[in-house]
Amino acid sequence: MSLHEPAPDLPILFREVGVLAGEVTILDRISIDIQPGAPTVLIGPNGSGKTTLLRAAMGLIPPSRGHITWGGRAASPPTRRAIVFQRPVMLRRSVAGNIGYALAAAGVARAERERRIAELLFQVGLEGLRSRPARRLSGGEQQRLALARALARDPAVLFLDEPTASLDPAATRAIEDIVRAIGARGVKIVMATHDLGEARRLAGEIVLLHRGSVVESGPAGAFFAAPATEEGRKFIAGELLV
């Protein structure tokens, strides 16, 4: 159920977007379209600009040059966008308290919150841990709680920054199952990863980044079958992109 009327946040269009940190170029002349549909997965080695691109798409970082539009609007408060960071920070509250906080921040009425907390806990498989202090959860459980917190915003677009980095295979599978289920409900997933296997399993669209630039982008099937660039071929072959 939607908490708000659908906000036209999509497509998200990057046009000649550059992000600088002092003199250092983090993103360089990025022009991509993030359209509704299958998950868009950003891949590339560490430092290629994946996290910065996600944050810019979320609206957390203003471009130093170029512009980003969300459904045709240049400025858009992130009411229907949510993000899960690579290392989510939990509030010093219970699992249910963390979700309740996100619901309150999203403007969900107090009377609605208990029902929504139960729904979200079920969705991410944490219903047995609702009273546990959030900071005592394992890494995988914290990621699932971060997903629940993000879903509390009833997002139309969900950004995931390497959500399975440093998780074991079982925890990774749990997260990927949840991500698939969220995507199947019509939420646009935009995910960064440097795990090729994960990209193969989840991606509908691929954006390959290297040194802050988009090297290649397009349908995942075509990319993995026949990459159009030397960098793409090397990345798929597991060779070092330096």
Add this chain to the structure above:
Amino acid sequence: MPENVSALHLVLTGDPALYAIVRLSLIVSLSATLFAALLGVPLGALIALTRFHGREPVIVVLNALMGLPPVVAGLAVFLMLSRSGPLGSWGLLFTPQAMVIAQAVLVTPIVAALARQTIEDLWVEHRDELTAMNVGPLRRILTLIHEARFSLVTALLAGFGRAAAEVGAIIIVGGNIEGFTRTMTTAIALETSKGDLVFAMGLGIVLMSIVILTGALAWGARRAGERVAG
């Protein structure tokens, strides 16, 4: 009977004069700590979460004021409350209320400076999440104060310790009047100078016990809170 045994006897038998002084001391220092918390925590949070011209000098001054000499604080409050001072008409000089004000002046910078540092560190930790959740400024401040609650207990404890142990400020604005503004620290100073070491030692035992007990309670509350909240 040796003096230390006599002092313990005074404490254990509940000497009325001694406990009247203890009661007033606790009321004054706890009230001052409460006022310091009400002023200092929001002030610290505001400085931590806002950017304004002159912020760095404000932080430097605030940190420096943690070491404000009690006699200077006492003198400043004395000048404010004296008959010819701006607040002279309130008639508070040489009353327990004046002592509360003086101790609050001493404790507020301690609470504010420690709260500012704690909340600023927490803001660095939580900034991305709270920004992504589109949390507004007021909720942000309340959230970070809530997140800092266990550290703020320690800050308040430090403030209470400062208030309970100081003598310079309250002796100037309170006057050490028997039965009215005499506290443990001013009484210890007076009785020691008069040579009544038994009474002074009795008060010293109570004062030390309060300081240790407060520390233990704060530590226990923090551990219990962390067990519950993580």
